[in-house]
Amino acid sequence: MDITHVSNSFLIVETATTKLVCDPWVGQANHGGWRSYPEFDRRDLIDRVRGADLVYISHIHSDHFDPDFLADSGLLEAPFLIKTYANDTLRRRLRALGARTVIEAEPFTPLEVRDLRLVVVPQFQTSNAGVETDLDYDLDTSLIVAADGQVFFNQVDNPMAAAHFEAIKAFCDREFGPIDVAALVCGAAGEYPQCFLNIDRKAEQARIIDAALAKLEASLRILRPKRVFLAGGSYFIPGRLTELSRLIAQPTPDQAAERCAFVPFVALEGGRRLNVGTGEVAPDLTPTLSELGQVQAAHAAEPYPYEADPVPEDDQLDAAFARAKAALEAMLAARRVRLNVDYEFRLYDELTEQRARAGAHRKQLDLSVRTDAETVQPTKLRLHLDARAFALCLSRRQSWNQTISGSLVLQEREPNIHQPDALFALNYLVADTPS
Template identity: 25%
Template sequence: MEVEFLGHGGFIITSGQMRVACDPWVSPRGAFHASWFQFPCNHHLWDRDYRNLTALVITHEHQDHLDAAFLSQKIVARIPIIIPQYPSRSLWSKIRAACANPITEVKPGIDHQLGEGLRVLFTTEDTPITPCAAATFQTRETVLINLSNARLSVKQRDTLKYRLRGRIDALLVQCARVDWNPICYRHPEEKMLALSVQKRVEQLEYAFQTLDRMPPRIGLPSAGPPAFLEDSLFRFNDDLGGKGIVPDQKRAHDWLRVRGYTRRLEIPLPGDRLNLINGEFAPDATIRKEFSFDQKDKYLTAYAGQMRPALAACRESLPRPTEDVFEPFRAYVQGLGESDASRLEELKLELRFVVEGSHGGDFLARCDAGALTFERTGGQTAACTITLDSVWLNQILHHNLRWTDFFLSLRFSVEQDPSAEDDHVLSWLQLVESQALADGMMETTKEKPAHA
């Protein structure tokens, strides 16, 4: 088995005549409406010919793992797309919206034969919002585990290790996880740094414990961080002197060493190759002429300048609201209340929306004792305030953008009353995403999935 790394969390496995891509993200348009970009840049891989792929594996629905442009433009119609079987059909729906390829949903814990002795096994992490799965690729001679974004429990990791009889040749583990809290929250600086360090260390410690508990021949930091190239987001690239929430691959590597991990680690860049039979890691010379972690700040500044015209074009292509957004927003909120009355009984919510830009306004959504209301605020305070631009709300109200994807774009800010006991943003997300998942279920009943 040979692995070619595509950047971020993507790679191609070659085994005999099989060529299987997993989570390829190479689109020059980035992800989440051009708020995330690949780091380092891998856009040169977009121009390659991918028609010789024999299968495609996608672990979950986040756009840095599910590249809709890649699905619609770069693969031939006959190749199957293999995905974990989740309770929600959201992942299936997003793939079907991008292409007509046959989709095979595989139950977690069941080996799926890809061909010529190559098989894949999914281990799912179920979360209330967006589930994720680890993908284990096996041949008779080799084993590669791609943890992707999944946070597997100790029991799941031990069970997987036992099933593989301790044989793990390569383990791709995420060391940086983007989280809008605290990134988008207006916390005092001291609290912001404390939360950033806490979440940074939690993710790095998870990576260390996983590598230590499931020791592979080769460990590989993977799937992050992205690059934030828009002017308003560029500051999120700052590692804050080792206190930022999303350390780059080199800082993660160094942290693992200081923490005490002594086994082999490699940092894969786009174009690098790994032979799992003999363990040979072949770095790509071309990208290393253009990129170095030691020159990260200079590289990101040049990268942002290169992408500035594309970023401007993306923003200009978005339709602006043509009327006051209050009535459409109120109808949207009322629809949430009508669709999930049982959830409202358990929900406590007080969320103010400050919508900036054309036809914006100041609105308050409140839920208490099962009653969901929405009104203009007149500037009154609330337990939690979200500030966003009307162009993004317009996309959401027209069902062109899900709240989870918008939140991951980081194009908003949150101010929460320090005395508030409830996480009002999470409560809102649980409400709106339960509706989105229900809509997805309704859509997919119209067409039976191929090979489901």
């Protein structure tokens, strides 16, 4: 078995007769708030994935499910492997793109495709923090690949605790044998701490990196793979908010290798290929830009997609916000979500960190949610964002989740306590019909 790591979670797994492409994402994601690196010539990537026998899409987030590349590359001709979801949005979107075959796999049920044995691992918990929520999502997956007498575990973004890694190791030992290679995430990609204005971001960055390394070490001591590489989390913020990239809390591969020296690390990202049997690493694809500073400079002036829209008038924003508030309140009541949050939306014609800190917004809209009688002190959440992005989120043309996690929203939170539902609830702050 050979494994080529392009960037982020974009992997190519090959045997003598089968080519599996995992999460092929290149370019923009999260409504322009993230960009992949290293960068490659798009034609080289299309040539490299040509003739794929199977495409695995771990989940629907745009840094894993990239409709443009799927269409451009011809991958829609291949069968797709996804988990069976209660919400079949991913399957429907693949079909709408033109995918001919979508294989929906039950969790922990081995599936044979040519000479590959594949197992889709479901989501166990909502976030890496393991915080209890009322708005849980069946979203992420991981993948186990067995072929040629070798076993590869690809965690992708799937958040897991120690008990979940123990379950995966036990399953692999029972069904396939010890894990030869693991691709593990180290640190969760997201908006914290770089987008939070009222905290010590450097201190929080250091704390999160240390915690991520500790969790990686604990996970590896459970899984005990013969080799490991980091996959997922390699991205930067382009455009006028690009300076936030320096505060993203992602450990480097060197930090991970030093912390977890008891397992051999292999450096693959950027188009290198690992032969799982021999451990040999060789070049496969050549990036056009590989250093973070290079790609940041190349995209520092890149506009965000929402900037193509006209700036909405105040009365349009007020009307859409009123309908969206009613929709959110109805959902919270129906699902009995426990939440006490005061939201303050500060809207800008062109958001920058300097304008947010100076209070130079053009409009403010407020929303108070009171559904948890046991909470005395509500959370105060101030969200700074472009008025055009706000309007697109209200109209469902843009996702709240990906706009926020894509670092297009600057935040102030009091107290500074992670409450997943405070942000998950915003996915229901949408007007009744798309505009």
